[in-house]
Amino acid sequence: MNTPDHMSYLIAAYSAIWILIAFFLFVLMMRNRRLLNQVKELEDRLQDLENKREGGSRE
Amino acid sequence: MKVPIKHIVLFILTLITMETALIWALGVAPPDSEQGDVQRIFYFHLGCIWPGFIAFFYVAYASIRYLLTRDPEWDRRALSSGEVGLVFCSLVLITGPIWAKPVWGDWWAWDARLTSTLVLWLVFLGYTRLRDYIDDESKRPRISAVLGIIGACLVPFVYMSTRLFETMHPKPVIAGDEGSGIKHPDMQMALYLALAAFSLLYIVFWQQGREILEGESRIKNVKAGLNLLEDES
DSSP, X not given: OOOHHHHHHHXXXXXXXXXXXXXXXXXXXXXXXXXXXXXXXXXXXXXXXXXXXXXXXXX | OOOOHHHHHHHHHHHHHHXXXXXXXXXXXXXXXXXXXXXXXXXXXXXXXXXXXHHHHHHHHHHHHHHHHOOHHHHHHHHHHHHXXXXXXXXXXXXXXXXHHHHHSSSOOOOHHHHHHHHHHHHHHHHHHHGGGOXXXXXXXXXXXXXXXXXXXXXXXXXXXXXXSOOXXXXXXXXXXXXXXXXXXXXXXXXXXXXXXXXXXXXXXXXXXXXXXXXXXXXXHHHHHHHHHHHHO
């Protein structure tokens, strides 16, 4: 049973496991990064709003 | 952004357990007398499916809690668990045929165990993707919860399928009949380590997924509030 051909199945199975786990980890990281970008966008919008209000109160 | 210490400890523990499980499965456990080294696929194959089953049961539990309380936190917990369960079920469906080819001589057999696992995978693929196609936000978690509960009901059938029907798939190793299972202590240790590693990985992934879903929900609420303020000014 321990032919090199069968070892290649073992290597393929364990490689597939790590590739899929790494892919899911990558997806989670991307979603996390998208969240951080959205937070940045909200901070910018909030800053704009504050600037507008400050400008309005000076006038 | 500060990562809580318990998350770091859990992550390190998962890495160590996974590494030990890998060493035991590929190095310490002896090769199977009939199947040879290809049998080593089994440790991670089975190591994936049990936490996968737990993930699907948790979907059912969290979905029931959601239907009772209508608290969106339970919907997020269920969705995160469903996503991780789907990944683990995918691993089982990939490693199973890779093991089957040299042992059975074929990649796939349409027997009860393999077909029911594929159906389970399809149900949870639907569960995780369904909410993208429901526009009504009030209906979205409710319909998903019902599908999640139905999907989890399939899990006992998948487990029992090798007992209920004549299948090519080996008989259960965990809680199996007398005579089934593995006897060598190093083989048993390899299996237990793989189960522990994937259980820890499930917790790590589930926690991360739940936090991301919570963050998305909170950002959505803040955006809605900000839109109102911008309209007023």
